[in-house]
Amino acid sequence: MTRVISTTEELRDFCDVQAKAEFVTVDTEFIREKTFWPQLCLVQMAGPDEAAVIDPMADGIDLSPLAALLTNPKVLKIFHAARQDVEIFLHLFGKVPAPLFDTQVAAMVCGFGESVGYETLAAKLARARIDKSLRFTDWARRPLSDRQLSYALSDVTHLRTAYEKLASRLEKDGRAAWVAEEMAQLADPNTYIVPPELFWPRLKPRSTNPRFLAVLREVAAWREREARERDLPRGRVIRDESLIEIAAHAPKSVDELAQVRGLSRSQAEGKWGVALLAAVATAQALPESDCPRLDPKSEPPKGVGPLVELLRVLLKTACDSEDVAQKLVASQSDLEAIAADDAADVPALHGWRFEVFGQLALELKHGRLGLTCTPDGKAVRMLKLDGNGASV
DSSP, rough: OOOOSSSSHHHHHHHHHHHHHEEEEEEEEEOOOSSSOOOEEEEEEEESSOEEETTTSHHHOOOHHHHHTTTOOTTTEESSSSSHHHHHHHHSSSSSSSEEEHHHHHHTTTTOTTTTOOHHHHHHHHHOOOOOGGOOTTTTSSSSSHHHHHHHHHHHHHHHHHHHHHHHHHHHHHOHHHHHHHHHHHTTTTTOOGGGGOGGGGOOSOOOOHHHHHHHHHHHHHHHHHHHHOOOHHHHHHOOOHHHHHHHHOOHHHHHHTSSOOOOOOHHHHHHHHHHHHHHHHHHHGGGGGGGGOOOOOOOOOOOOHHHHHHHHHHEEEEEHHHHOHHHHHHHHHHHHHHOOOOOOEEEGGHHIIIIIIIHHHHHHSSSOOOOOOOOSEEEEEEEESSSBOOO
């Protein structure tokens, strides 16, 4: 029978025990279809010796003991694909769980491929089979069956074994510091908080007209604030397409605003309409110099295309040799930037990525490294050169 915690006293007792543990594994179940902020439905947690499902929707439960445990600096919090879980806790408690460890990132460092799923990791490291037939459960419904609760809890019980084996492998291979670099970004609240004024690029506008972009910035910022305050999905406030159309036509009156597809006459005449027209007017009044601009999409300098292709082969070769996921080391845009500039500000030229790939990329670029095939033609290998094309 799955242990379910539904009272503050039970939660406090459980968290007091886990506060003495070296680590706890954590997962959440939530729904978000009708809200801006995720609605937390369950928190699953396992320490080294016991596991439980915490019901945050239980009447009268105070989650303060959970908040204290998640921010306890002496207890490592283990997640798999942590971003959404961390975002939920940051919104609820105002702090990022710390210290934390993401087994998906660790698995990529340890050669398990790109963005490995929890089921795959559990199967390979804990020899566990997870039935995903219940993944579409309505987690807000009560009561939940013991089968549903057991399924939810399996997301943290096998995670203990996965973490221990990954941590051991990282220590053995000297790569713990690699994962620590990635965890620093996950632990930064700014990773999850986007100011409303900076949301507009996510709409992927096609126009580069500064005035168009100024209007789009203002109306998108208004929608973001409204959605957050009212806890509504962005599209329930106003759809992306409508924001783009408002930016394109910059309506000055209720009549003009009512012509926007996706807005009703009553909305245009109501307080949302007043706010939208005010946002448009604010953007129109800006000096041209204060209007936002899109950085033109940079094209690689002419003639570097073949070098980019060589760098792509080098990336695969180096990552295969080091048994680390390519996606974690460098992107296509990184390769193009390195081809164009030795000092490009890309992750691949810093930290552990530089050791794995960046340094080799610069050597290849300047003729100090070559690529050739093994005699059987089945693999690519790297060849040290003297800068004049001769092997050393």
